[in-house]
Structure formats: structure tokens, C-alpha cells
Amino acid sequence: MENKPDYSDDIKTIKKIMEESSRFLSLSGLSGLFAGFLAILAGCIAQFGILRSKSFFFNENLSSLSVPEITSLKIKLITDALLVLLLALAGSLYFSYRKAHRKGQKIWTPVSRRLLLSLIIPLIAGAFFIMIFYLESQWQLIVPAMLIFYGLALIGAGKFTYSEVFYLGLAELLTGFSAAIFQGSAIFFWILGFGFFNLAYGLIMYRKYEG
Amino acid sequence: MKVAISSLNKLFENRVRLGIMSVLIVNDSYDFNNLKETLDVTDGNLASHLKALEENKLIKVNKQFIGRKPNTSYSITETGVTLFRSHIKALEDIIKSQ
Numbered sequence: 001m002e003n004k005p006d007y008s009d010d011i012k013t014i015k016k017i018m019e020e021s022s023r024f025l026s027l028s029g030l031s032g033l034f035a036g037f038l039a040i041l042a043g044c045i046a047q048f049g050i051l052r053s054k055s056f057f058f059n060e061n062l063s064s065l066s067v068p069e070i071t072s073l074k075i076k077l078i079t080d081a082l083l084v085l086l087l088a089l090a091g092s093l094y095f096s097y098r099k100a101h102r103k104g105q106k107i108w109t110p111v112s113r114r115l116l117l118s119l120i121i122p123l124i125a126g127a128f129f130i131m132i133f134y135l136e137s138q139w140q141l142i143v144p145a146m147l148i149f150y151g152l153a154l155i156g157a158g159k160f161t162y163s164e165v166f167y168l169g170l171a172e173l174l175t176g177f178s179a180a181i182f183q184g185s186a187i188f189f190w191i192l193g194f195g196f197f198n199l200a201y202g203l204i205m206y207r208k209y210e211g
Numbered sequence: 212m213k214v215a216i217s218s219l220n221k222l223f224e225n226r227v228r229l230g231i232m233s234v235l236i237v238n239d240s241y242d243f244n245n246l247k248e249t250l251d252v253t254d255g256n257l258a259s260h261l262k263a264l265e266e267n268k269l270i271k272v273n274k275q276f277i278g279r280k281p282n283t284s285y286s287i288t289e290t291g292v293t294l295f296r297s298h299i300k301a302l303e304d305i306i307k308s309q
Contacts, residue, residue, distance in 0.1 A: 007302050007309075010229060014299060017233035021241070021249055110238070110245050 024112045024161045026100035029210055031092035032168075032202025035084075038091075039194035042084040047187050050076045074139070081146075084194075099210070115160035122153040143186035147176030147193045162209070168201045219305075220298045222267060227252055227260045232295045235270060235287040242284040261285060269294060 019025070050073060065073070100107045126149025133141050151173030158166025172193050179189035223229050230250040234241050241249075247257050264270045269291035273284050287295070 008306050011299070011302050011306065013226070014229060014233045014302075017230050017249070018237045021234040022237040106248060109249075110241065 020105075021109075022111060022160070024109070024115045025209075026096045026103065026105055026107060026112075027092075027161050027165075027205075028095035028099040029202045029204070029206030029208075030095040031088075032198045032205060034091040034095065034202070035088035036195050036197070036199025036202055038084045038088050039198060040191055040196070042080050043187050043191035043195055046077055046080050046190075050080065051187075074134075078134075111160055115157055118156040118160060119153045122149050122156060125149065126153075140183040140186065141180065143190050144176045144180035144183075147172050147179055147189065149176075150194070151176055162205065164201065164205060168197060171197050219301050220294055222264070222269070223295070223298045225260060227256060228264060231257075231260060231264060231285075232269070232287070232291065235285060236292060236295055240273065240284045240286040242282055246285070264291070 097107055126145060129149070130142050130145050133139060133145060151169045151171070154165050154169030154172060156169075158164075158169060175189050175193035175197065179186055179193070182189070223232065227250060230252075231246060234246060234249055243257070243261075246261075247254065250257065261270065261272075265272055265285075268288055270285050271288055273286065275282055275284075
């Protein structure tokens with residue numbers, strides 16, 4: 001008897017190719033865990049190491065300081081934030097590369113390029129905007145802007161990777177607006193948005209897709 | 212059951228063609244080399260199946276130059292979308308009836 005063609009296998013292949021060619025699925029939950037952990041660490045360093053205060057309301061601490069002291073604080077905080085950004089980016093590239101390698105997939109594909117482009121445009125726009133805030137000494141708006149542009153980047157990127165990224169983006173956006181309203185508590189919202197939300201996202205994704 | 216099987220499109224019986232259509236239905240356009248990598252097939256094999264799909268007007272070919280290098284990309288036609296959708300529907304109907 002002739003072998004019957006396996007139609008359910010056909011459907012599975014179609015679905016798999018459709019998904020893999022339109023979404024970048026090598027993004028690892030470990031990236032989120034790592035970035036979240038770093039952000040919490042950096043937030044604590046900023047709060048207890050650099051600002052040395054029990055309060056999250058750093059505006060109050062600043063009014064008693066001299067101009068050079070404030071400048072030195074700013075430089076330390078910026079360095080702290082940039083270090084986290086670089087390490088988190090390096091981590092997410094490393095974990096994605098590792099996951100792609102393990103699954104025998106390529107990391108540089110048309111869809112990963114689209115994902116990168118949709119992330120990079122709002123992030124670069126945000127970086128310029130934040131630079132303007134910094135130069136104009138509007139630095140109470142820096143953390144809210146970071147969270148808002150990060151949120152927008154993730155919302156856009158959600159189309160090209162796991163759809164959960166979209167919801168992480170929404171959470172970051174809301175955190176950003178809260179940080180803009182409660183301006184004194186920037187470090188608290190930084191830890192919440194970049195720390196806990198990334199951490200929670202990473203944990204959920206790792207358990208759901210890699211565990 | 213017989214009706215369902217006869218509604219399967221002969222053009223899509225081949226795995227490579229099924230793969231090409233699956234990629235093109237979710238992407239505006241895709242170039243030759245990326246198709247080759249995604250589907251893991253040889254140049255000749257991919258080219259002959261692309262040709263067959265093109266001749267049946269299920270996909271369109273766009274040739275352009277990127278710098279001085281020629282680049283051939285493919286996109287699905289409206290006919291292609293309709294036929295491929297009904298092929299998937301037919302496959303699903305058969306599986307359900309089994």
C-alpha cells in the first residue's frame with residue numbers, strides 16, 4: 001500500500017516556517033534576567049553608593065550641595081547608567097547568540113535586522129532627547145524619558161519577536177509616566193522599570209520557552 | 212474526504228514550494244539567499260521551484276541592484292495568497308476529518 005502523505009506534518013512545517021521567518025525567537029529570557037539584575041544593582045549603587053541617602057527623593061539632597069559636587073554626582077550617575085546599558089546589551093547579545101547556536105539557528109536574519117531597526121530608532125531618538133535634557137539641566141526628566149523611550153522601543157519590537165515583549169513595553173511606558181509625575185522618586189522607578197519588570201519578564205520567558 | 216483531498220493544490224505538494232509560500236505569506240519580500248538559508252536547500256533546487264511558482268503567477272520577482280551587486284527578491288501575489296490560504300484550509304479540513 002502506498003504511504004499516505006502526512007498532512008499534519010505539512011501544517012506543522014508551514015506554521016514553523018511562518019513563525020521563524022517573521023519573528024526572531026532566539027531572544028533569551030536570560031537577557032531579561034541579567035538586565036534586570038544589573039539595573040537593580042546599579043539603582044542601589046546610585047542610591048546608597050553615589051547619593052548616599054535613605055530617601056529616594058534626590059532633589060532634596062541636591063539643594064544643599066555646591067555646583068562642583070553636583071557635577072561630580074551627575075558624572076557618577078551617568079557612568080553608572082551607561083555601564084548598565086552596555087553590560088545589559090552585551091548580555092542580551094551573548095544570551096541570544098547562545099540560544100540561536102544551541103537551536104542551530106542563525107542570528108543575523110532579515111527578521112533580526114527588522115527587530116534591531118525597530119528597537120534602535122526609538123532608542124537613538126531617546127538618547128538625543130536625553131542629551132538635550134542633560135545639557136539644559138532638565139535632569140529630573142532623564143529617567144522618565146529613558147523608561148518611556150525604552151517602552152516605545154519594546155512596543156515596536158514586539159511585532160518581530162515574542163509578543164510578550166509588547167506587554168513589557170507597555171509596563172515600561174506606564175512606569176516612565178509615573179516617574180515623570182513623581183519626579184523625586186526617579187531611582188525607585190528606575191529600579192522598578194529596568195530592574196523588576198525586566199527581571200519578571202526574563203523569568204516568565206525563561207520558564208515558558210527555555211525551562 | 213475525497214472532495215477535501217482533491218481541493219489540495221498540486222503546486223504545493225512539494226516541501227520546498229510549501230516553504231517558499233510560508234515565508235512569503237508573512238514577509239513583504241524575501242531575497243534568494245535568505246530563502247536559501249531559511250529553507251536549507253541548494254541553489255538549483257530553490258531556483259527551479261521559484262520558477263514554477265512564478266510561472267503560475269503565485270509569486271513575483273523583483274530584480275534590483277544593491278550597489279553593484281544584483282539582488283533578486285520575491286514576493287507573493289494576491290493569487291498566491293488566496294491559493295495558499297485555501298491549501299492550508301484544505302489541509303486542516305483533512306486533518307480534522309481523519
